[in-house]
Amino acid sequence: MTINRSLVSVVDDDESVRESLPDLLREFGFAVEAFASAEEFLGSVYVGQTKCLILDIAMPGMSGPDLQRELRTRKQAIPIVFITAQENATIRPRLLKEGAVECLVKPFSETALLTALNTALRVA
Amino acid sequence: MNLVSALADSPRTILQTLADTILDITQCDSAGLSLLTRDGQTADVRGKRFFWPAIAGMWNPHAGGGTPRNFGPCGDVLDQNRTLLFRHFERRYPYLLPVIPAAEECLLVPFYVAGEAVGTIWAIMHCDRRQFDAEDDRVMASLGKFASSAYQALIHIEDLKVQVSQREKAEAEVRELARGLEAKIRRLVEANVVGIVMWNLEGSITGANDAFLRMVQYDREDLASGRVRWTDLTPAEWHDRDERARAELQATGIFQPFEKEYVRKDGGRVSVLLGGALFEGSGNEGVAFVIDLSDQKRAERALRRSEAFLAEGQHLSQTGSFSWRVATDEITWSEQLYRIYELEIGVPVTLELIRTRVHPEDVSLIEKMKMVDQAPDGGKDFEMQYRLVMPDHSIKYLHAVAHPSRDQDGQLEYIAVVQDVTARRLTEEARDKARSELAHVARVMSLGTLTASIAHELNQPLSGIVTNASTCMRMLATDPPNVDGARETARRTIRDARRAADVITRLRAIFSKKESTTESVDLNEAAREVIALSLSELERGGVILRREFAEDLPTVTGDRVQLQQVILNLLRNASDAMSGVDDRPRELVIRTERDEGDGVRLSVQDAGQGLDLQSMDQLFQPFYTTKGDGMGIGLSVSRSIIESHYGRLWAQANDGPGATFSFSVPCRPDGVPGNPGLDAIRSLTAAIALQVMGTL
Numbered sequence A: 001m002t003i004n005r006s007l008v009s010v011v012d013d014d015e016s017v018r019e020s021l022p023d024l025l026r027e028f029g030f031a032v033e034a035f036a037s038a039e040e041f042l043g044s045v046y047v048g049q050t051k052c053l054i055l056d057i058a059m060p061g062m063s064g065p066d067l068q069r070e071l072r073t074r075k076q077a078i079p080i081v082f083i084t085a086q087e088n089a090t091i092r093p094r095l096l097k098e099g100a101v102e103c104l105v106k107p108f109s110e111t112a113l114l115t116a117l118n119t120a121l122r123v124a
Numbered sequence B: 001m002n003l004v005s006a007l008a009d010s011p012r013t014i015l016q017t018l019a020d021t022i023l024d025i026t027q028c029d030s031a032g033l034s035l036l037t038r039d040g041q042t043a044d045v046r047g048k049r050f051f052w053p054a055i056a057g058m059w060n061p062h063a064g065g066g067t068p069r070n071f072g073p074c075g076d077v078l079d080q081n082r083t084l085l086f087r088h089f090e091r092r093y094p095y096l097l098p099v100i101p102a103a104e105e106c107l108l109v110p111f112y113v114a115g116e117a118v119g120t121i122w123a124i125m126h127c128d129r130r131q132f133d134a135e136d137d138r139v140m141a142s143l144g145k146f147a148s149s150a151y152q153a154l155i156h157i158e159d160l161k162v163q164v165s166q167r168e169k170a171e172a173e174v175r176e177l178a179r180g181l182e183a184k185i186r187r188l189v190e191a192n193v194v195g196i197v198m199w200n201l202e203g204s205i206t207g208a209n210d211a212f213l214r215m216v217q218y219d220r221e222d223l224a225s226g227r228v229r230w231t232d233l234t235p236a237e238w239h240d241r242d243e244r245a246r247a248e249l250q251a252t253g254i255f256q257p258f259e260k261e262y263v264r265k266d267g268g269r270v271s272v273l274l275g276g277a278l279f280e281g282s283g284n285e286g287v288a289f290v291i292d293l294s295d296q297k298r299a300e301r302a303l304r305r306s307e308a309f310l311a312e313g314q315h316l317s318q319t320g321s322f323s324w325r326v327a328t329d330e331i332t333w334s335e336q337l338y339r340i341y342e343l344e345i346g347v348p349v350t351l352e353l354i355r356t357r358v359h360p361e362d363v364s365l366i367e368k369m370k371m372v373d374q375a376p377d378g379g380k381d382f383e384m385q386y387r388l389v390m391p392d393h394s395i396k397y398l399h400a401v402a403h404p405s406r407d408q409d410g411q412l413e414y415i416a417v418v419q420d421v422t423a424r425r426l427t428e429e430a431r432d433k434a435r436s437e438l439a440h441v442a443r444v445m446s447l448g449t450l451t452a453s454i455a456h457e458l459n460q461p462l463s464g465i466v467t468n469a470s471t472c473m474r475m476l477a478t479d480p481p482n483v484d485g486a487r488e489t490a491r492r493t494i495r496d497a498r499r500a501a502d503v504i505t506r507l508r509a510i511f512s513k514k515e516s517t518t519e520s521v522d523l524n525e526a527a528r529e530v531i532a533l534s535l536s537e538l539e540r541g542g543v544i545l546r547r548e549f550a551e552d553l554p555t556v557t558g559d560r561v562q563l564q565q566v567i568l569n570l571l572r573n574a575s576d577a578m579s580g581v582d583d584r585p586r587e588l589v590i591r592t593e594r595d596e597g598d599g600v601r602l603s604v605q606d607a608g609q610g611l612d613l614q615s616m617d618q619l620f621q622p623f624y625t626t627k628g629d630g631m632g633i634g635l636s637v638s639r640s641i642i643e644s645h646y647g648r649l650w651a652q653a654n655d656g657p658g659a660t661f662s663f664s665v666p667c668r669p670d671g672v673p674g675n676p677g678l679d680a681i682r683s684l685t686a687a688i689a690l691q692v693m694g695t696l
Helices: A015-028 A038-042 A064-073 A091-097 A110-123 B002-009 B011-026 B073-080 B134-191 B210-216 B220-224 B236-252 B294-316 B335-341 B351-355 B364-371 B422-477 B483-511 B523-540 B560-577 B613-618 B634-644 B676-694
Strands: A007-011 A031-035 A050-056 A080-084 A102-105 B030-036 B049-051 B055-057 B066-068 B084-087 B105-113 B116-125 B195-200 B205-208 B254-263 B269-278 B285-292 B319-325 B330-333 B382-389 B395-406 B412-420 B519-521 B544-549 B556-558 B587-595 B599-605 B648-653 B659-666
Touching: A007 A015, A007 A038, A015 A031, A015 A050, A015 A110, A015 B422, A015 B483, A031 A038, A038 A064, A050 A064, A050 A110, A064 A080, A080 A110, A091 A102, A102 A110, A110 B422, B011 B030, B011 B055, B011 B116, B011 B134, B066 B073, B073 B084, B073 B105, B073 B116, B105 B134, B116 B134, B195 B210, B205 B220, B210 B220, B210 B254, B210 B269, B210 B285, B236 B254, B236 B269, B269 B294, B294 B319, B294 B335, B319 B335, B330 B335, B335 B412, B351 B364, B364 B382, B382 B523, B382 B544, B395 B422, B422 B483, B519 B523, B519 B560, B523 B544, B523 B560, B523 B587, B523 B599, B556 B560, B556 B659, B560 B587, B560 B599, B560 B634, B560 B659, B634 B648, B634 B659
Parallel strands: A007 A031, A007 A050, A050 A080, A080 A102, B544 B587
Antiparallel strands: B030 B049, B030 B055, B030 B116, B049 B066, B084 B105, B105 B116, B195 B205, B195 B285, B254 B269, B269 B285, B319 B330, B319 B412, B382 B395, B395 B412, B519 B556, B587 B599, B599 B659, B648 B659
């Protein structure tokens, strides 16, 4: 592990995602931190270091879009890739308009994830 | 002069007086008259003999005798038509020998009536005391003229007697007849079946029977006192009518029956029918019959009231009625129907007139009503909705129920009620539009929500499976391969796959909760409600709906709403199947009947495109549809519902065009009824799940 590795943070209330996704991201070569809620992420020391945020939309408490707004309020310009288990034709354009890099619908392929991450890091 | 006064005073004895006079003037021994007999009325008797009606002098005892016409002195006088003098005529006519005393000399003079000889007068000397001379001849000629007058007078008197006796006989017959007639009339008067009143033109009532007195509530005493006058019995407003009757009486002697009113003794009114005539030759008095119309008037009032109720009822309910004899196009409308059509009440109604009002798209209904006549099973009640286009281009919506029947000639006749449902229809249309939009949104949403919910539940584990599998492959691809990591991610893949399977199991568990919503369902009633909801939609599709509901249909046990969804689905399918049909009536028959065993069957028969054998198998598969906008789940869900009622749903091609979909459900299912709604959703869910998996 080198300190040059970009930190990708995963925020999802689903444990299986927190369990499986970090392993794949590490295989891609990223540093990974996983959080079960938006509040947990905001309270952590990794907010400032995170180069890309993989964020679930629907979560108990603060939702993904809530966190997006909160970060903008705090002037934290972190590229965000949303992930969701519910395909919703209306929410995707809105999220992209709000500045999200991509919105992936579960189950998404490895390629789709990698493309979104590359875009996010290029933006950064 | 003696003779003339004798003729005037005593015609009966004139002939004897004449004989006496001859005896006296001629101073002969016997004098008399011989008259040709005229008592016999036939020619062979008439004039056969001479008869001696009067004889004076010695031959007086021979009065009443006589001589033969053609064999005697008198006959000779008539034959020679002159006065003759005989001496001893018994010598020429020996039959006179016994007549004594014998005639020495006899002078006979004929006399005539209207130029015809009718008899002789004669004078006889029985001795030679004197002989007749020229003076006797002259006197006898003069007396012969008198004899003619006397004879005529007597004949006239006899004729008068005959005439008088004939007239008396005729008068007796008339009197007898009158007595019989009077008895009959009295019988009529006293029977008091009708009122009879005798009156004069001055206003008096000269007689009346009890029936008349009862009508006007007067008694005999009132009548006898002369207080009751027909002019007073008549209310003022009827005086003009009485005057017309009086004019008619004076012109023709009778007045034709007419209706009027009398004022009764108590001041009340009584309606009567009155007719009468003047007595012949009186010019002033007459008789009238009077019939009490109170009962008829009461009946008429009741009828008018009932008609008024009907008319008011029709007005309030905006309902008109009509009858239509199809063969002759005789059409009769109620007043309210004229109002609904905005036509002048009473104008003759023709099909042409109706066509000017009926919406062009609905005119075909008229032809369809006629076509029923040719249908083998025609004669069922018709229920239909149609539109009118008013002169101001506004639209009226009418709802009609027509009952066909056969008249005595077997011709088709409709009796129908027509309700103006424009206001209701406009409300309904707004509501239908809202409902159909809402229903569409709801259907899409509920299915969408269901899909989304199932998708979310499944996508979580699927996502884990994909991610872990990807990780696993990468770990195995490194050099050296990260076997432990790969093993761990593979383990997680299996675990997530199990989670996905659990989701399916959990969904099934959710929907398999038993919630019994069964009740007793009257299928006729349930179908009627569905028809009420669908009628406007069916009419829009040009569908003629016919109900053939079995009476006394037993109820079935089940979920009313679910069964109604099946009926609704079948009706809609049938209507949709006929949307392209233009060459025959779009007739839809909904039928209920008892099924074999303990079941009830409901069938929906259309005249649409029908079914082919290939599609029969697929009909009840989910997502199978022949419609461009259909979901293809209606029949699948319907079958699930019916099967959960322990019944069955099937389709058959008709003998003619179209198909019939039927379901049959038992009245008392043996098992505990499940929850048909949830069962239906369960099978639907499984179908959707398969669809979702298919997208991966």
